[in-house]
Amino acid sequence: ISKRGLRHVHILVWLADTNKPKDIADTDKIISSEIPDPSIDPVGYEAITRFMMHGPCGESNNTLSCMKDGRFSKHFPKAFASETTYDQFGYIVYKRRDTGINVEKGGTKLDNRYVVPYNRDLLVWL
16 A cells, blocks of 8 residues: 555554563564664664654645644654553553754754654565
């Protein structure tokens, strides 16, 4: 399926109990919300910066579908977080450290606050 010319699909996966993440450490092994270091993982860096960055949006790009009444409807940018936790409603808050790694999109520097959560192995496999 194509969305703005990019491969795009929403998938819901049910895991058997034996395959479900048991704790935060297991979750961090499966899902990331950080830009990989390009000197360590150039393939992951290219894929994440090409496909998994939300933005730039905001005042300079307020016609995007993520903007509703001049506000960010997708809650980006997210806050930096030193570790993965759960919020008061039970939703996961992914680790998004301020690593200093950025990517420039549309003249705007984006950091880990703009990363859409991903599974690296599935992303680079496609």
